[in-house]
Amino acid sequence: MNEAAIFAEDVKKYYTVKVGFRKKAEIKAVDGISLIVREGESHCIVGESGSGKTTVSKLVLGLEPPTSGTLKFFGEDLKEILVDKNKLRAFRKSVQAVFQDPYSSLNPRKTIKEILEKPFKVHQIDYNSSIIESLLQDVGMVPPQAFLDRYVHQISGGQRQRVCIARALALKPKIVTLDEPTAALDVTIKAQILNLLIDLKSKYNLTYVIISHELPLLKGIADKITVMYAGKVIEQGPAKNIFSKPHHPYTIGLLESIPPPDPKTAKEKPLPVMEGEPPSPVNPPPGCRFHTRCPFATDVCRKEEPKLSEVEKEHFTACFHLRNVVQ
């Protein structure tokens, strides 16, 4: 079997922050996650705001080094990539990103043409106007000539996100991470962008890491799903299984959550069906991190931390009460 596009094993990212005078606290943004993304897959990472999804994407993009653990891209260790100029250059070409907020993802002082030329300039790749135009065409901005000289404030939110996608595709990457690609958009536009992403994936032979807190939206696009809670993976498996037979009470809660009607006001709020707040990333509760909100929690959940166990083929869940929950 081929090397996985992304291989992560027990990856942790702790941030040290100052609290008050000379005191420091450790924020466990990502606390030991493992995942394998195969080439051509759409791997979705879901979880509430603050669960560490964006941090995972920063690690995958090599923007920040992990505190510990192993990260490999097509078999190559990130540590080695980061210290080797040529490898890093190739890595920057093959791993691209679309960020959460299309409003701040594009430089307001640049025209769309300049934004799309930038990747070529950085990598000293020859380009011409027809290449730039075909990029715009591919993301559904037609006619492309009408957009080239516009500034970011002259196009709509959906169009901005399309430009971000075009920029990510410019270097013909292998992996694209998408951090909440539709969270800031109107409901009708959400669907358009998701469909566009599905089309582009086969056209450009992409591997996706899609981050979202709206699990139901991902039905059409996800191959694998990793559910994160407070920096940990609590369920992971093929999307089909997770949608049809979720095991963890948290995943069940996420699935029942309906995408909020107005994405601008409801953006990243706690999910309506799930009561309570996620725990603090500085002092996570002992035992299962979800026990403070879990309707099935018992003594064992408060003391011991559940390990991920295989409930079905390639489908893992970390919960002590699987039988009760599923019934």
Place this chain on the structure above:
Amino acid sequence: MRLKLSNINIKQTLRRSRSLTLSLILLITILFLGTMASFLTDKDPLKTGYSTGLTPPNSDFLMGTDQLGRDVFSWTIYGVRTALFVSVTSTTLTVLTAVLVGLFAGYFGGKPDQLLMRITDFFLSIPRFILIIFAVIIFGPTLLNIILILSIFSWPSIARIVRAEVFTIKEREYIQASRVIGASNIDIMFNEILPNVIPPMLVASALQMSDAILVEAALSFLGLGDPNVPSWGRMLAIARQAIYAGGWWTLLYPALFITISVLAINLLADGLNDILNPKTIR
């Protein structure tokens, strides 16, 4: 690094921003007088003895002469050169230093940033004009020294503005996007961040220019200006005695030119604010 004004209609802006229109009229007039000085008068501004004693304005001496027989008109219009030269060069130096330091400190943070903050705290805690006076006394009142000293004591406050601006801009996602593409730090600083820092800097630079004119005039008034060039401030010092003999013209014209040039530049800052921030255009 180019500033994009292509999406701004110049004619419309001029019509809407009265400060800009007025400022441009005043600035063009002053610049005309300064650059054309040698065609507008054949008198040497520094030369004494054109007349015997204080002479009121007449057809020979448009702005009269002072008690040593110097021509106030040629002094005043040659004074435009001195004022603008000091102002433009010191502002350029100030802003270049401030932008470079502020950009690096704001972008990289950490130790260099802390150092910058200490330095600026020091400069900002002592009245700048006193420092400038001391420095001019120590190093001598030449035009070059005045320009350098003005720049050295002026960049810290502007560097702080740049730093604060860079601090917020570098957190925007388009900076992360540039990094993901593989852009270098220098590329990001100068091509992605700098264009966003320039608009607020233009306003600060304009204010720095008018401030430099005032400081140079004040130094010259105190006898700390370069004695080899005509300066409005020095004519004001001369006026201090002439005024008792009724020589109001020695006071009026240099004072008028200082006021007009400072006003024109401040209006320019105001006008730039209007252009760069379309919401404020009425």
